[in-house]
Amino acid sequence: MAAGAATVMSSRLLAADQAAGSDTRLVLAALVGIALIILLITLLKLHPFLSLTVGALVTAAVAGSGLPAGLASYTKGFGATTASVGILVALGAMLGRLLVDSGGAAQIVDTLVGRAGPRLLPWAMGLVGALIGLPMFFEIGLVLLMPVIVLVARRTEQPLMRVAVPAIAGLSAMHGFVPPHPGPLAAIGLLKADLGLTLGLGILVAVPALVLAGPVFSSVAVRLAPVGAPELFSSGDDGSEDNPDAATGEPATRPERRPSFPVTLATVLLPVVLMLARSLADILQDDKGAMPRKALDFIGDPTVALLIGVLVAMWTFGFSLGLDRARTNAVLERSLAPIVGILLIVAAGGGFKQVLVDSGISKTISGWVEGSSISTLFLAWLIAVALRLATGSATVATTTAAGILAPAGAHLSSSHLSLLVLAIGAGSLFFSHVNDAGFWLVKQFLGLSVAQTFKTWSILETILSVVGIVVVLVLSVVV
Numbered sequence: 081m082a083a084g085a086a087t088v089m090s091s092r093l094l095a096a097d098q099a100a101g102s103d104t105r106l107v108l109a110a111l112v113g114i115a116l117i118i119l120l121i122t123l124l125k126l127h128p129f130l131s132l133t134v135g136a137l138v139t140a141a142v143a144g145s146g147l148p149a150g151l152a153s154y155t156k157g158f159g160a161t162t163a164s165v166g167i168l169v170a171l172g173a174m175l176g177r178l179l180v181d182s183g184g185a186a187q188i189v190d191t192l193v194g195r196a197g198p199r200l201l202p203w204a205m206g207l208v209g210a211l212i213g214l215p216m217f218f219e220i221g222l223v224l225l226m227p228v229i230v231l232v233a234r235r236t237e238q239p240l241m242r243v244a245v246p247a248i249a250g251l252s253a254m255h256g257f258v259p260p261h262p263g264p265l266a267a268i269g270l271l272k273a274d275l276g277l278t279l280g281l282g283i284l285v286a287v288p289a290l291v292l293a294g295p296v297f298s299s300v301a302v303r304l305a306p307v308g309a310p311e312l313f314s315s316g317d318d319g320s321e322d323n324p325d326a327a328t329g330e331p332a333t334r335p336e337r338r339p340s341f342p343v344t345l346a347t348v349l350l351p352v353v354l355m356l357a358r359s360l361a362d363i364l365q366d367d368k369g370a371m372p373r374k375a376l377d378f379i380g381d382p383t384v385a386l387l388i389g390v391l392v393a394m395w396t397f398g399f400s401l402g403l404d405r406a407r408t409n410a411v412l413e414r415s416l417a418p419i420v421g422i423l424l425i426v427a428a429g430g431g432f433k434q435v436l437v438d439s440g441i442s443k444t445i446s447g448w449v450e451g452s453s454i455s456t457l458f459l460a461w462l463i464a465v466a467l468r469l470a471t472g473s474a475t476v477a478t479t480t481a482a483g484i485l486a487p488a489g490a491h492l493s494s495s496h497l498s499l500l501v502l503a504i505g506a507g508s509l510f511f512s513h514v515n516d517a518g519f520w521l522v523k524q525f526l527g528l529s530v531a532q533t534f535k536t537w538s539i540l541e542t543i544l545s546v547v548g549i550v551v552v553l554v555l556s557v558v559v
Contacts, residue, residue, distance in 0.1 A: 106143055106441045113139030113432070114480065118470040128476050129421070132428035136435045143439040153438040154431035161430025164269040165262065166423055170416060171386035172260035175393050176221075177415030178408075179348060182397035183338035185212050189228050191341040193236075201238060202246040202295040205229075209250025210290060214348060218255040218474075222518065225251060226525040233309040240309050241301040241536060244526055249294035249540055256474065256509040256544060257282040257289070257502055260351075260386060263478035266426045267501040270433050270482040271489040275382045276359030278498040279352065281559070285502050285551045293543035304535040310527030335401035347396045351389035354380045422475065429479025436483050443487050456492070457503040457556055460485050461549045464507025472516035474508040481507065495559040499552050506548030512541045 117135035120126040126134075133154065140150020179185050189208050196204035208228070213221050225247055233243045259265045259279055268275050339347075358380020361373050378384060390412075398408035437443075460481060467477035481504045489497050512519050513534070523533040 102440075103444045106439065106444045109139050109143035109439065110436065110441045110484070112142050113435075114467070117432075117476075117480070118467075121471050121473070121476070127421075128471070128473055129424040129428045132425065132432050132476070132480075136428070136432040139432070139441070140435050140439055143441060145435075145439045149438070150435055153434045156431075157434025157437075158427045158431035160434070161266065161269055162423070162427045165265045165426055165430075167383055168260050168265055168386055169262055169419055169423055169426070171383070171390050173415040173419045174390045174412050175348075175351070175386065177411055178390070178393040178397040179212070179344070181411045182335055182401060182403075184344040184347070184397055186228075187338045187341055187344050188212065189232070193232055198236065198238065201232075201236060202242055202298045205232065205243050206246035206250045206290055206294040209247035209294075210254055210286075211250075211345070211348060213251035213254035214258065214352070218251060218261070218518065221251050221255075222248070222521055222525075226521075229526075230309045239302045240307050240526060241305050242298050245298040245301045245536060245540055246290075246294035248522065248537070249290050249297070249544065252509060252541060253286040253290040253293070253544055256505040257286040257548065260382070262422050262426050263475050263508055264501060264505055266429055266475070266479045267482040267504050270430060270479065270486055271497055271501055273489070273497045273501050274359065274362075274494055276355040276362075276380060277494060278501050279355055280359055281495070281498050281555065282502055282505075284555065285506070285548050288551055289506075289544045289547040292547050293540050297540060297543055301536045301540070304539075305528055305532040307527060307532070310525075335398070335403045337401055339396055339401060343396050347389070347393050350392060351382075351385040354385035354388065355382060356380075358385075425473070425475050426479055429476065429483060432480065433483025433486060437486060455553065455556075456485075456488055457496075457499055457552055458549065460500055460503040461507040461545075461552075464504045465510040465545070468508050468510050469513070472513070472519075474516075477508040478504055496556060499556050499559070503549055503552045506545050506552060508545075509541050509548065510545040511538050513538055 113135045116138055117131045120131035120134060121128055136154045137147060137150050140153065141147055145153070188211050192204040192208055193201065209225060212225060229240075229244045229247050232238075233240045236243070255261050255263065257264065259268060259275055259282070264278065264282065265275075267273070268278055358376050361376040361380070379388065394408055394412075398411070399405075403411075435441075463484060464477045464481040467480050468474060471477060482501070485500065485504070489500050492500060519533060519537060522528070522537045523530065528536065
């Protein structure tokens with residue numbers, strides 16, 4: 081009996097040692113893969129798509145899965161992410177380009193800024209940044225907003241930071257917290273969160289973050305960077321004239337007149353309203369077979385909602401303004417070229433995530449997360465912050481953190497899964513610095529020194545990130 085008990089005990093200890101050794105190898109594989117991605121992006125300046133691909137394959141090899149199995153996992157994750165996110169990103173790009181090329185973006189600026197006095201101007205600019213940022217990707221939106229910021233600062237004779245900080249904060253808040261931006265969309269797809277619910281909660285998180293990082297912080301930024309509007313743009317570069325396209329340099333396709341402000345606002349917000357209506361129907365209507373519920377489930381599906389938005393925008397931002405079919409299609413075609421790189425990065429992040437899942441790494445990390453006394457939401461924020469600081473890319477930080485935490489999300493409620501997406505989004509915004517392209521875009525366009533860019537743009541991003549995670553943690557207690 082004693083010998084048998086000793087044998088059983090020895091077997092259990094051996095199994096525990098093997099499991100511990102296996103877990104150690106898997107965690108080491110994850111660390112090696114992530115460190116390699118960071119090294120390739122930051123030191124060797126390799127494109128994030130290639131860096132994520134190489135990192136995924138090396139992770140699989142170190143984890144013991146082997147390169148063929150790792151390649152199969154990577155391909156599977158790449159395809160699944162492209163299918164779930166790619167269509168939405170493409171439709172969002174089309175809607176954003178129609179908004180800009182029709183003069184709708186300029187109409188929003190002129191209407192809101194024209195009705196705001198000096199005291200309300202920062203709030204109006206924050207709203208401009210948010211509305212233009214809703215359908216636009218960050219890099220493109222930033223390039224398009226810069227001439228508007230400079231023009232408004234000149235016209236109103238306000239300090240540049242009083243105008244620029246709220247507008248950029250609005251754009252960045254939408255980028256980090258609100259789909260259909262690539263980062264939140266990728267995290268939603270990887271974590272299998274509800275898009276409509278995440279969108280609604282994302283707006284709740286974005287609003288206080290925008291207020292503090294935008295209008296409130298702008299009064300401090302004026303003293304930190306007392307600069308005037310740079311002589312960088314000519315007077316016509318506010319998006320209202322036939323200027324070259326900011327992203328491609330090609331001649332813009334502009335209609336003869338602008339859409340009205342109510343029509344512009346309704347078109348931009350239409351997909352958001354449809355997706356939110358679907359989420360409300362899911363909460364308020366228990367009968368899934370009821371016809372109203374079925375209808376809202378269909379038209380509120382993210383793909384359908386954005387498709388409807390694009391089709392409506394083709395009329396409101398195109399045909400109704402005098403653009404023929406060929407010119408409208410030209411706008412749609414030009415919208416896709418700038419997003420190819422973003423799509424590849426997001427899809428590669430999905431491939432890396434699948435390698436983590438199939439090799440067992442994510443399951444091991446998930447077990448550690450569940451056994452930790454630290455909040456899963458706060459831990460997700462910390463992981464995203466570390467990746468953001470290391471790589472400089474909010475999209476890479478979001479997709480990689482979501483891949484690491486995907487198994488942990490399986491045990492969360494629907495609302496907390498959406499909050500996990502937002503916690504990662506908040507972390508991905510933290511302290512932009514010299515390894516982030518956005519840092520240099522802001523510096524050059526606004527004519528700031530490196531020190532002034534740190535004092536304004538970097539702090540702005542940090543406020544968005546910190547306020548974002550605080551609001552997420554507060555909402556986690558309520559919802």
